[in-house]
Amino acid sequence: MQTLNASIITIGDELLIGQTIDTNSAFIAQELNKIGVWVQRRVAVGDVYHDIWNALEEEGKKSDIIIITGGLGPTADDITKPLLCEYFGGQLIVDQNVLAHVKFLFEKIYRRTGPILERNLNQAQVPNNCIVLHNARGSAPGMWFEKMIAKENNKVPSKTVYISLPGVPHEMKGLVTTEVIPKLLREFSFPSIIHRTVVTSGQGESVIAELIKDFETALPKHIKLAYLPAFGMVRLRLTASSFDKDALNTEMDFHFNQLVSLVKEYVVSESDTPLEVMLGEILRQRKATLSTAESCTGGYISHLITSVAGSSEYFNGGVVSYSNKLKQTILSVSPHTLKTNGAVSEETVREMVKGALDTTGSDYAVATSGIMGPGGGTEAKPVGMVWVTVGNRKSIATKEFHFRFDRERNIRQTAHVALDFLRKFILAND
Amino acid sequence: MQTLNASIITIGDELLIGQTIDTNSAFIAQELNKIGVWVQRRVAVGDVYHDIWNALEEEGKKSDIIIITGGLGPTADDITKPLLCEYFGGQLIVDQNVLAHVKFLFEKIYRRTGPILERNLNQAQVPNNCIVLHNARGSAPGMWFEKMIAKENNKVPSKTVYISLPGVPHEMKGLVTTEVIPKLLREFSFPSIIHRTVVTSGQGESVIAELIKDFETALPKHIKLAYLPAFGMVRLRLTASSFDKDALNTEMDFHFNQLVSLVKEYVVSESDTPLEVMLGEILRQRKATLSTAESCTGGYISHLITSVAGSSEYFNGGVVSYSNKLKQTILSVSPHTLKTNGAVSEETVREMVKGALDTTGSDYAVATSGIMGPGGGTEAKPVGMVWVTVGNRKSIATKEFHFRFDRERNIRQTAHVALDFLRKFILAND
Numbered sequence: 069m070q071t072l073n074a075s076i077i078t079i080g081d082e083l084l085i086g087q088t089i090d091t092n093s094a095f096i097a098q099e100l101n102k103i104g105v106w107v108q109r110r111v112a113v114g115d116v117y118h119d120i121w122n123a124l125e126e127e128g129k130k131s132d133i134i135i136i137t138g139g140l141g142p143t144a145d146d147i148t149k150p151l152l153c154e155y156f157g158g159q160l161i162v163d164q165n166v167l168a169h170v171k172f173l174f175e176k177i178y179r180r181t182g183p184i185l186e187r188n189l190n191q192a193q194v195p196n197n198c199i200v201l202h203n204a205r206g207s208a209p210g211m212w213f214e215k216m217i218a219k220e221n222n223k224v225p226s227k228t229v230y231i232s233l234p235g236v237p238h239e240m241k242g243l244v245t246t247e248v249i250p251k252l253l254r255e256f257s258f259p260s261i262i263h264r265t266v267v268t269s270g271q272g273e274s275v276i277a278e279l280i281k282d283f284e285t286a287l288p289k290h291i292k293l294a295y296l297p298a299f300g301m302v303r304l305r306l307t308a309s310s311f312d313k314d315a316l317n318t319e320m321d322f323h324f325n326q327l328v329s330l331v332k333e334y335v336v337s338e339s340d341t342p343l344e345v346m347l348g349e350i351l352r353q354r355k356a357t358l359s360t361a362e363s364c365t366g367g368y369i370s371h372l373i374t375s376v377a378g379s380s381e382y383f384n385g386g387v388v389s390y391s392n393k394l395k396q397t398i399l400s401v402s403p404h405t406l407k408t409n410g411a412v413s414e415e416t417v418r419e420m421v422k423g424a425l426d427t428t429g430s431d432y433a434v435a436t437s438g439i440m441g442p443g444g445g446t447e448a449k450p451v452g453m454v455w456v457t458v459g460n461r462k463s464i465a466t467k468e469f470h471f472r473f474d475r476e477r478n479i480r481q482t483a484h485v486a487l488d489f490l491r492k493f494i495l496a497n498d
Numbered sequence: 499m500q501t502l503n504a505s506i507i508t509i510g511d512e513l514l515i516g517q518t519i520d521t522n523s524a525f526i527a528q529e530l531n532k533i534g535v536w537v538q539r540r541v542a543v544g545d546v547y548h549d550i551w552n553a554l555e556e557e558g559k560k561s562d563i564i565i566i567t568g569g570l571g572p573t574a575d576d577i578t579k580p581l582l583c584e585y586f587g588g589q590l591i592v593d594q595n596v597l598a599h600v601k602f603l604f605e606k607i608y609r610r611t612g613p614i615l616e617r618n619l620n621q622a623q624v625p626n627n628c629i630v631l632h633n634a635r636g637s638a639p640g641m642w643f644e645k646m647i648a649k650e651n652n653k654v655p656s657k658t659v660y661i662s663l664p665g666v667p668h669e670m671k672g673l674v675t676t677e678v679i680p681k682l683l684r685e686f687s688f689p690s691i692i693h694r695t696v697v698t699s700g701q702g703e704s705v706i707a708e709l710i711k712d713f714e715t716a717l718p719k720h721i722k723l724a725y726l727p728a729f730g731m732v733r734l735r736l737t738a739s740s741f742d743k744d745a746l747n748t749e750m751d752f753h754f755n756q757l758v759s760l761v762k763e764y765v766v767s768e769s770d771t772p773l774e775v776m777l778g779e780i781l782r783q784r785k786a787t788l789s790t791a792e793s794c795t796g797g798y799i800s801h802l803i804t805s806v807a808g809s810s811e812y813f814n815g816g817v818v819s820y821s822n823k824l825k826q827t828i829l830s831v832s833p834h835t836l837k838t839n840g841a842v843s844e845e846t847v848r849e850m851v852k853g854a855l856d857t858t859g860s861d862y863a864v865a866t867s868g869i870m871g872p873g874g875g876t877e878a879k880p881v882g883m884v885w886v887t888v889g890n891r892k893s894i895a896t897k898e899f900h901f902r903f904d905r906e907r908n909i910r911q912t913a914h915v916a917l918d919f920l921r922k923f924i925l926a927n928d
Contacts, residue, residue, distance in 0.1 A: 081722070081724050081737070082724065082726050083523075083524075083527075083540065084527055084536075084537040084538065084539075084540065085527055085528065085531045085537070085693070085737075086523070086524040086525060086526070086527030086528030086529075086531060086537075087524075087528075087726065087735075087770075088524070088726070089519060089520070089521055089524045090519070090520060090523070090524075091519050093513075093516070093520070093542070094513075094516040094517075094518070094519045094520075095516060096516070097513075097514055097515055097516030098515065098516030098517075099516075101515045101516060106514075107514040107515070107516075108514065108543070108544060108546070108549060109514075109541060109542065109543055109549070109553075110513065110514065110540075110541065110542035111539060111540065111541050111542075112523075112539065112540035112541075113538065113539055114538060115722075115724070116538070119538060119539070123539075126556070141703060141725065141727075142703060142704045142707065143703055143704070143707040143725040185704050185705070185708055187704050187707060187708070188704050205902070236727075237907070238902075238903045238904065238907055241904070263515070273571060273572060273573055274572045274573070274615050274617050274618050275615070277572065277573045277617060278615055278617070292511070292545075294511050294512065294545070295571065295573045296512050296517065296518070297571075297666075305517075307511070307515075340517075360797075360818070362797075363815075365801075365804075366800055366801055366803070366804025366805070366809075366813075367790075367792075367797030367798065367799070367800030367801040367804065367816070367818065368797065368801040368804075369797070370796055370797030370800075370801075370818045371795075371796055371797040371798040371800075371801050371909075373796070374795075374796025374797065374798075374818070374820065374909075375796070375905070375906060375909065377871070377872055377873060377905055378873065379796075379820075380820055380821070383820050383821075384820055384821040384823065384824055385793075385817065385818040385819045385820035385821055385824040386797070386817075386818045386820075387815065387816075387817055387818070387828070388790070388797065388800045388804070388815040388816045388817070388818065389815045390804065390809075390810055390813050390814055390815035390816075391810070391813075391814040391815055393814065393858075393859070394814055394815040394858060397857065397858075398817070398828060398857065427827065427828065428823075428824060428827075429823070441807070442807055443807060443808065472635070472668075473668045474668065474671070475805070475807055476805060477667070477668055479801075479804075479805065
């Protein structure tokens with residue numbers, strides 16, 4: 069039995085002029101991947117009739133499952149629904165369930181007064197040859213079409229499913245989770261796709277590759293190895309799929325353990341967990357609390373930490389001491405230090421950490437100060453220069469970094485090295 | 499003369515399992531768009547020989563310019579370079595300039611000791627039938643290939659350019675800006691693409707669409723109108739292209755002014771500027787300063803504000819008072835208020851704003867407190883309930899919101915409504 073392939077088609081001019089970053093595809097790919105569907109292609113096309121039609125035709129020849137997002141809104145630039153109707157040879161009819169749901173949303177949830185606009189009522193129209201998927205979070209329903217199509221590499225037509233979803237991310241997510249995945253699981257039989265990821269830090273992609281050269285050569289063909297470098301870390305990921313999940317798990321364990329032992333001294337984690345989640349786990353285990361004192365990262369570290377549900381258990385909060393005045397008033401950095409060494413200096417970040425520990429009463433604190441660019445650099449303190457300090461009541465550790473990126477990337481990179489530095493500090497000072 | 503079309507091909511399994519969100523395509527699309535190239539398709543394929551080959555073939559029949567990112571790194575999962583070499587019928591040779599650059603990077607910039615690894619030296623190998631594009635920010639060069647290809651809608655072969663770039667965003671960005679765009683401008687002649695965007699807030703997509711129904715119907719066919727809803731705002735964008743830029747500008751002015759007058763009462767901005775940039779401009783004009791007091795947004799508002807270069811001119815910093823204790827110690831929220839009304843209450847956010855104004859000495863402050871989920875909700879204070887307060891020394895204004903999204907989206911949505919609320923408050927209390 070073969071693995072099922074999927075294509076994702078995203079529709080909308082905003083994706084093609086670069087106005088919107090496509091996060092929908094990543095979510096859909098993750099969810100399909102979990103149930104053993106391999107997404108082989110993602111295609112984005114504009115709100116152009118001919119281009120959408122062609123994409124439906126082409127992807128249908130390549131994939132068993134085609135997921136389409138976007139183009140279902142109530143406005144005139146959304147042409148997907150009538151197009152799908154024509155493509156699958158159906159007619160638009162009013163679906164009474166969807167109609168009742170649209171009315172419910174407008175009257176009870178959005179609390180609109182006055183009559184519902186015709187364009188909203190039209191959202192209850194669906195092609196009569198699709199299965200309607202209930203969109204609990206919005207007015208545009210999902211649609212499931214089926215067609216027998218011969219694939220490029222196989223003359224015999226096989227069942228091909230087209231699923232059309234709205235482009236609004238939280239509506240799309242709801243539909244994928246509650247409707248699409250359960251229905252796919254009922255209609256097809258899937259292999260298990262297994263990923264194993266080890267996260268390393270401290271060495272570049274090339275050095276890691278050199279370390280595991282022989283391992284990589286000896287790896288069976290059905291297990292793929294990928295290098296995923298990001299923020300000074302390299303993730304190594306093994307992937308394979310099989311209908312015999314237990315056997316594959318055993319096989320993957322064997323190779324994964326080999327891999328981990330080869331890169332042992334650089335291992336950060338043996339699971340692909342974001343740094344802020346790992347850190348939260350470490351703090352929670354120790355019943356320890358944390359605060360931040362951010363200058364150049366401007367609240368981004370704090371944002372990463374609080375993006376984790378339940379972070380209030382270990383995160384007390386922090387200070388974004390962007391001005392020198394706030395460094396003095398809230399964090400008690402001495403005016404003398406600021407005058408003598410400047411805000412971007414080892415002395416200042418050390419005092420920021422001490423101040424944060426005192427002001428917040430937390431067990432650990434992390435502080436950043438640097439020049440993120442594009443302006444503000446000097447010869448002695450160029451753009452990309454950053455000081456990061458972590459500490460508790462017994463000791464404080466400081467590191468200097470030099471990044472060469474744009475402002476946004478410098479902020480992200482600083483936040484990531486700071487969280488990793490803090491993670492290592494807590495583990496070492498346990 | 500026809501507009502040139504482009505396709506963007508991104509290569510990498512990480513895009514297809516949803517591990518990485520594709521931000522490269524958005525950047526490339528923006529830059530191409532500026533010089534009048536219409537990106538008609540974006541395609542993502544995995545590290546699979548056959549799939550990459552097919553994508554090159556298919557996009558070549560559709561587009562004049564094909565930009566390929568990813569798959570040029572030093573590790574074995576990167577198969578793009580040998581594939582491109584074979585696809586265009588060339589041979590890999592060592593490029594002396596690239597070799598010198600790789601050595602320079604490793605010895606002078608990365609300060610590696612010991613011999614350079616063979617896999618890094620191999621990055622100096624390029625197909626002998628491409629034009630090498632200098633990558634100042636990394637070791638993998640860009641490559642420019644040309645081929646005559648007949649398009650689907652035209653039997654006469656035309657010049658088709660394939661440009662291969664590394665997938666590391668800051669390397670790709672450098673190459674696009676300094677090499678790709680200038681070379682495209684030398685080799686082709688481009689029309690101007692003109693966008694005009696008006697940002698509205700306070701009404702949904704359907705209501706706005708109803709207001710401009712007649713305008714939309716009467717709009718000439720070569721001018722496209724798009725609705726782009728996000729974070730409680732709706733952006734309306736007009737797009738058209740022409741080789742006669744002046745004439746098109748005049749025409750666009752006419753229609754854009756009509757559009758703006760129709761939605762006048764909801765207009766936030768007549769340019770597509772992010773809220774945090776608009777707000778910065780407003781503060782700068784007034785030589786006013788700002789601070790934040792964030793609970794539920796956990797530093798995200800502060801991050802948005804400081805993501806703007808030069809924000810230190812008007813942003814003093816702020817407090818992420820995640821715990822009740824920090825609300826009391828740094829922001830002087832009274833224990834009585836917290837006990838009686840709770841942290842998520844109108845009274846608490848008002849005291850947070852007052853505390854922020856006092857502690858930081860800023861002219862304006864904004865505060866948030868709410869329940870972002872997934873846990874922590876009660877019947878009286880459900881997940882998604884948020885209080886936002888803005889104020890200066892003379893007055894304070896408060897709003898209650900109810901969002902229905904996941905944690906991440908609730909945080910973003912709160913930050914956006916808070917910035918918009920603040921913007922309106924400053925304009926009204928001038």
